[in-house]
Each structure stands twice: as C-alpha cells, then as structure tokens.
Amino acid sequence: MSGGDHPETLLTLPAAADLAGVHYMTAYRWVRTSRLKAQKSGGVWMVRLGDLMELTDAKGTPEVGASSGTQRPGGCTSTRIGPMTEALLRGDQGGAWLLVEESRRAGVDPVDVLCEVLEPAMVEIGRRWRRGETSIGAEHRATGVATRLVARLGSTVTRPGRSRGHVVVGAVEGNRHGLGPAVLADAFRAVGFDVCDLGADVPFDEFVEIASTTRPLTGLCLSVADATDLAGVQQAIARVRAVSDAVVLVGGAGVPDQDWATEVGADGWCADARGAPELLERCTTRPSQRGDQPVQRRRQAALS
Ligand code: B12
Numbered sequence: 001m002s003g004g005d006h007p008e009t010l011l012t013l014p015a016a017a018d019l020a021g022v023h024y025m026t027a028y029r030w031v032r033t034s035r036l037k038a039q040k041s042g043g044v045w046m047v048r049l050g051d052l053m054e055l056t057d058a059k060g061t062p063e064v065g066a067s068s069g070t071q072r073p074g075g076c077t078s079t080r081i082g083p084m085t086e087a088l089l090r091g092d093q094g095g096a097w098l099l100v101e102e103s104r105r106a107g108v109d110p111v112d113v114l115c116e117v118l119e120p121a122m123v124e125i126g127r128r129w130r131r132g133e134t135s136i137g138a139e140h141r142a143t144g145v146a147t148r149l150v151a152r153l154g155s156t157v158t159r160p161g162r163s164r165g166h167v168v169v170g171a172v173e174g175n176r177h178g179l180g181p182a183v184l185a186d187a188f189r190a191v192g193f194d195v196c197d198l199g200a201d202v203p204f205d206e207f208v209e210i211a212s213t214t215r216p217l218t219g220l221c222l223s224v225a226d227a228t229d230l231a232g233v234q235q236a237i238a239r240v241r242a243v244s245d246a247v248v249l250v251g252g253a254g255v256p257d258q259d260w261a262t263e264v265g266a267d268g269w270c271a272d273a274r275g276a277p278e279l280l281e282r283c284t285t286r287p288s289q290r291g292d293q294p295v296q297r298r299r300q301a302a303l304s
Contacts, residue, residue: 007050008050011048011052012044012046013031014027016036016052028045029102032095034086077108077112077116077117080102080103081117081124088121088122088142088145089141089142091142096146097152100118109190110153110154110157111157111183114273115273118149118183122146125139125142126139143179147179150186154182157189159189159191165194165284167193167196167218168195168207168211168219169195169196170198170221171199171201171202171223171225172222172233173203173204174232175223175224176225180251180253182197184251188277204235204236204239208243211246214244218247219246219249219283220240221249221250222249222250223250223251223252224255225253227260247284249269249280250266250269251269251271251273255269268283
C-alpha cells in the first residue's frame with residue numbers, strides 16, 4: 001500500500017464519492033445515515049479511507065455494487081434498523097428521513113417502512129433505556145423525531161376508492177404511547193379503511209361514547225402498553241358491547257398473547273399492525289362471539 005492508500009488518509013466527501021464510484025449525494029447519505037463515519041473539519045466532511053473501503057467492501061451495502069436496491073430484498077429493511085436507531089437517538093431528523101426515502105426508493109411500501117425499520121428501532125431504544133444505556137432525554141428526543149416521521153410518511157398513505165369501513169384506534173386511558181395507534185391507523189388507511197386516530201391516553205368513557213355515536217363502526221382498536229390494565233380494558237369492552245356491534249381488537253406492547261385478549265373480551269389480537277386489517281375482516285365475517293342479540297336488545301339489557 002502506498003502512502004496515499006493508507007487507511008488513515010482523510011478524504012473530502014467528493015473525493016470519497018469519486019473513489020467509491022458513486023454520486024456525491026450517495027456518499028453524503030452514507031454519512032447522514034451513519035453508514036460511513038465522518039468528521040467535520042473547517043465545516044467540511046472528511047472521511048477515513050479505511051472506513052470508506054470497509055463500507056464499499058461490505059456485502060449487502062445498498063447502492064454499492066450488485067446489491068443496489070431495485071427489487072425488494074428481504075434483508076434490505078433490516079440493514080436500516082441500526083442506522084435508524086442511531087439517527088433517532090441523535091435527534092437527526094434529516095438523517096432519519098433519508099433512511100425512509102432510501103427504503104421507499106428500494107420499493108418498500110410506507111407501512112412496511114414503519115413496521116420493519118422505525119418500530120424495531122424504537123424497540124431497540126426501549127431496550128437500551130431499560131438497560132440504562134441511554135438517557136430518558138435521548139429517548140424522548142428519539143420519540144419526537146419518530147413521531148414526525150410517522151406524520152410525514154403517514155400523510156402519503158392513501159388508497160383511493162370505496163371505503164371498506166370505519167375504524168377508530170386509540171391508546172387506552174393511562175397509556176401515553178401514541179406511535180402504535182398512529183402506525184396502526186396507517187395500516188388500515190393503506191388498505192382502504194377510513195380511520196379516526198384518537199392518539200394516546202384516551203379515557204375509557206370516550207371509547208364508549210365514540211362507539212355509541214359512530215354509525216356504522218366496523219372496528220374499534222384499543223392499544224395497550226401495560227398488561228395490568230386488564231380490568232379497565234375488560235370493563236370498557238363490556239360497555240362498548242352494550243352500545244355497538246363493532247369488532248373490538250386489542251394490541252400493543254402490553255398485550256402478551258391471545259389468552260389476555262380473550263380474557264378482556266376482545267374479538268382478536270395481533271402483534272403487528274399489518275395483520276390487523278385482515279384480522280378485522282375475519283372477525284367481521286365469522287359468527288359473532290357476542291351472541292345473536294342485536295345491539296338494541298343488548299343495550300336495553302345493559303341499561304335495565
Ligand atoms: C417511546 C416510549 C415511551 C414514550 C411514549 C411517548 C409517545 N409519544 O408515544 C414515553 C416516554 C411516554 C414512555 C413512557 C413509559 N413507558 Co415506554 N416505551 C417507549 C418505547 C421506547 C417505544 C414505543 C413505541 O413508540 N414503539 C413503536 C410503535 C410503532 O410500536 P408499538 O407501540 O408496539 O405498536 C405496534 C404494535 O404493537 C401494534 N399495535 C399497537 N397498538 C395496537 C392495537 C391493536 C388493536 C393492534 C391490533 C395492534 C397494535 O401496531 C404497532 C405497529 O406495528 C417502548 C419500547 C418498545 N418495546 O416498544 C417503551 C415501552 C413500551 N415502555 C415501557 C414502559 C415500562 C414505560 C413506562 C412505564 C416507563 C416509566 N417507568 O415511566 C412509561 C409508561 C407511561 C404510560 N403511562 O404509558 C415498556 C413497557 C413494558 C411492558 N409492556 O410491560 C416498554 C416496552 C419499554 C421496555 N423495554 O421496557 N414510553
């Protein structure tokens with residue numbers, strides 16, 4: 001290796017891009033998404049030749065060599081979880097959005113980006129927070145960036161055509177986790193449902209009120225972050241049953257399994273937002289677990 005090939009040699013970004021045979025913007029994106037280490041010197045990004053070589057030699061690096069993401073490679077989204085985690089923790093909204101754009105360009109649909117990149121990154125942040133590896137401030141900042149990403153990407157999720165029904169989603173009383181319902185809302189919108197996202201910490205009374213006034217209501221989705229909320233959720237579902245025929249689904253980080261869902265009286269549970277529309281469809285068409293009484297009779301019985 002000659003002196004100029006030394007791994008410690010510092011390169012400007014245009015020089016690094018030239019050497020790697022990629023556009024300057026691609027090299028810039030590598031830096032913003034933490035794939036390529038860089039430091040600023042006099043306001044200019046500089047990268048180590050060794051780091052550049054390591055990246056371009058790496059197998060599976062998108063946009064380098066044969067693996068440039070034209071199709072939807074299975075591993076494509078998973079390679080972005082680490083960089084997304086770091087971007088969120090740095091509070092780097094621009095870098096995080098570039099990762100979203102990269103995934104979209106590689107053919108990943110918006111809801112898959114949310115569930116396969118953003119959600120695992122948030123889970124990893126939760127794990128680090130629990131182990132004391134990241135501060136609560138960094139976690140809050142990350143959630144702020146994630147919330148803006150969901151809003152920005154979510155606004156692109158629409159499916160023209162006839163509505164498949166009306167769905168209300170929200171996090172139950174005391175549950176301050178609002179991202180889950182927002183992503184769930186997008187998963188329903190993406191397949192043609194009209195959705196009302198009530199956000200976090202929705203009083204149980206409000207779910208009952210909405211269920212009794214929204215007609216027709218196809219599905220009511222309760223997001224739960226704490227399994228010990230069982231009694232509250234159970235009572236709320238019983239009251240919803242008295243006023244509405246809507247299918248009631250539960251989900252979120254606090255629902256451990258189907259048994260918990262059955263115990264609270266929900267029609268169904270699933271761990272991933274993307275399974276929810278199909279689950280709703282199945283619950284809508286299968287014989288009611290609630291008996292054959294129409295809602296008016298149940299309501300009268302509940303009031304008497
Ligand atoms: C961000 C965050 C917070 C933020 C939330 C801010 C906000 N604006 O949303 C704040 C700081 C408020 C917070 C507080 C707390 N948090 Co918190 N939080 C998280 C974290 C890191 C990310 C949550 C998130 O946004 N995930 C991304 C979304 C998209 O994923 P999701 O919510 O799971 O939703 C997906 C699915 O579950 C599903 N889904 C969600 N709802 C529904 C509903 C239905 C019907 C269906 C079908 C599907 C579905 O669809 C979504 C997309 O696939 C998680 C880590 C984790 N493992 O999730 C911890 C986590 C959820 N929090 C936890 C805890 C313990 C707390 C606190 C008690 C901490 C404390 N001591 O104060 C408080 C509780 C506050 C409260 N009263 O709710 C625990 C929960 C443990 C548990 N379930 O037993 C977790 C898992 C962290 C951990 N590893 O321990 N938290």
